[in-house]
Amino acid sequence: MKLVLLLRLAARNVARNARRSTLTALAMVIGLALLVFSRALADGGHEDWIRGAVRLGDGHVVLESPAFARSRDLADRLTPGALAAAERALAAPALRPLLVAAAPRLEVAALATAAAAAVPVAAVGVDPAAEARFSTLPGKLTEGRFLAPDDRGAAYVGDRLARRLGLHVGSRFVVSAQGADGQIADQLLRVVGVFRTGLPDADEGLIQVPLATARQWLGTGAAATAVALLLRDSHDVDRAAAALGAALAGRRDVAALSWRAAMPELDSAVKLDDDGDYLMHGILFAIIGLAIVNTMLMSVLNRSREFGILRALGLTRGQTGAIVFGEGLLLTAASGLVGLALGAGATWLLFRHGLDYSALMKGNITMAGAVISPIIVPILGPAQLLQSLAYIAAVGVLAALYPAYRATKLDLVEAMKFDA
């Protein structure tokens, strides 16, 4: 018998019992819509964490000496030669469209001292013009102003650090660190601005100074410890890192590191959060699957007389099973499309400007070096949509198998004898 005919029979069965079909399909439709929505929300949240963390930190990709990544020691800085090689690599045509900004940094662990206290800090020499494009830090200003390109001996400090050291805009304090020559070097700085990020580590332990001041203080010449790169899209990280890796092949003193490698904490947090979502989706699908099995099985057992007639008319066991399986497939396909449209449509219509859950969250919560934003803008990607569709299809197909198998096991004589 032709497959088309079996499918037509299946389609008629689905249509004939509209209520049962609707209820079964509804479970799948709502399940899939929930899946699409929650994936979009999770992806949006993760993108937000990543973007927040890389813009406050070392970027999507950072160019630094492989030794520096481990030691954080000024001795493992990028020499002017390595810095020039990094700049040549950045000029590669493949990279230009991916890149938003590149910011050189000269970072050192220092002790900030004022009359009231001495606090260990990370002192970072930055190019104020590049930072203004790159970092969110200039926008976190609470007092004074951000660094200007011609500043000398200026400092941009976190508010908690300012409180601990008793500093205000215009106050002076001293930072001490080991310079390039191995000797302790002191530098007098004047506060030009105070920022507040909500991240305790940054607010209490970060000082930005002009790159020229840092180079002079530490005696490094035209060196940097890293060049931080901000990309247009977090998904381009691997592409950009690979392109840079190829351009820098053969150099031992500079390499490209993605944020995943540079911030393993954040990477771990994102992965763990994803796996938590997968677990929840698995549970949902198991419940949906059971509902589908149950409904289809009931419909098979209720229709034993109908299948008996089909068998008596010459259909084989396999063909009877195929009809049931076909019903499952049709239901799955239909509810897959409707669910996808519903999920994507509702997400876009209701939450394209972001889901605001600040009511649940009064202060701010930080995670693995990122401040969690109370507004999540969901991201709907075609890859995620297709994947969600594939999941629901798998559940539908698996759930149709057992009822189809039961239909093949029908005892013809018993079925025809049954008097409804």
Added chain:
Amino acid sequence: MTEHPWWRIGRRSLGRNRRRTVITALGLAFGYFAVVVLIGMMLGIVSEMVESGTGIVSGQIQVHAADYLPDHSVYATIGGDAGTPVGPLLDSIAADPAVLAAAPRVYGGGLVSTGSATAAASLMGVDPAREVRVAQLATAIVAGRLPRPGERALALGAELARRIHARPGDTVVVVAPAADGSLGNDLYVVAGVFKSGVQPLDAGTALLPIGVLQTLMALGPDRIHEVAVKLADPYAAPGVAARLARRLPVAGALVQPWTVTSPELVEYAGMMRASNWIVLVVVFGMAIFGVANTLLMATYERRREFALLLALGAAPRHIVRTVVYEALAIGVVSLLAGAAVTVPVLVWWHRAPLDLGRLFSDFTLAGALVRPVLKTDDPGAWSYIAAAALLVTALAAAVVPAFRAARVPPADTLAGR
């Protein structure tokens, strides 16, 4: 006591189609299992975070001078410029039955140098014998040992030690601004190296005996910045803190539980509670379809039976009742089955945590260290809330089928039309 007939009919119809009952109950039981275990897991994560957030250094209660936070001024010692006798203060805190231990601390900042390499560090003066009973930091020694009281020695964070190439037995110089405005500096032996897992601590903290740090910073022996208190039950902290505050033998001191000093953690725990409700609603919301569908088909199958009952004089509300009872019976069966599986899994998973450390590294969340070790905590009231949600789900699923069953036209149905 005789069983009500409608209840009996509802209950018995479960046995008519065992396979259907089993599959329906399976959906609900699995939903119950999933919800309770998932919530137990989330509570496990939260309690683990509270444990690490308060246990590694800060303790469940902290005592400071009223003006110490948030500035951490060197001068803001408990009891003002004169300080307070430390022994009696600790004794009065330790006298509370809820307190396991209390440890005094002095904080400073300085440069630690091996000669070839120098790094800035927070200096923490501790009483080693007391500190090991309060802070996990003091017991997380990976090489060497903690310095002894009065010994001119220190313990370095693992990352700090690595950056300045210091090993136990090496001598380091510590330079620190003192409370009298001078610059203190002295030589110390590295007694040991600790590794807490919290990056800022491991990369930037040195532990010194409290008296030794007081000498370096020109602070008298009565001047301390903090007393950290360890409790058996972190959630008792607010009550104990209030009790301690009334009894403290020193004026102008502030006693604060972790719920005040780490508001982020409290906030996160609140968010987890909200997400527990979301899990509950979503899972049972999906389970409704399975139950509703089955009941709808079961009632359709039995429309002749209902028609007969109606023809014999049963009121439609009796039919509604019997279908509702049937749903309730499915709910009870699923609940029993679900609980029978859930409880042993919860207990087992609580005792044998699942360590995912090979797949995920540690990270900090809401100021606390999260280790990827999954274990479940007693879900407490949540197991009852989930049980109630299961029964409500079963009842909600019965509404449409029950009213459909009650509206079966008796004459037509019995006539086979």
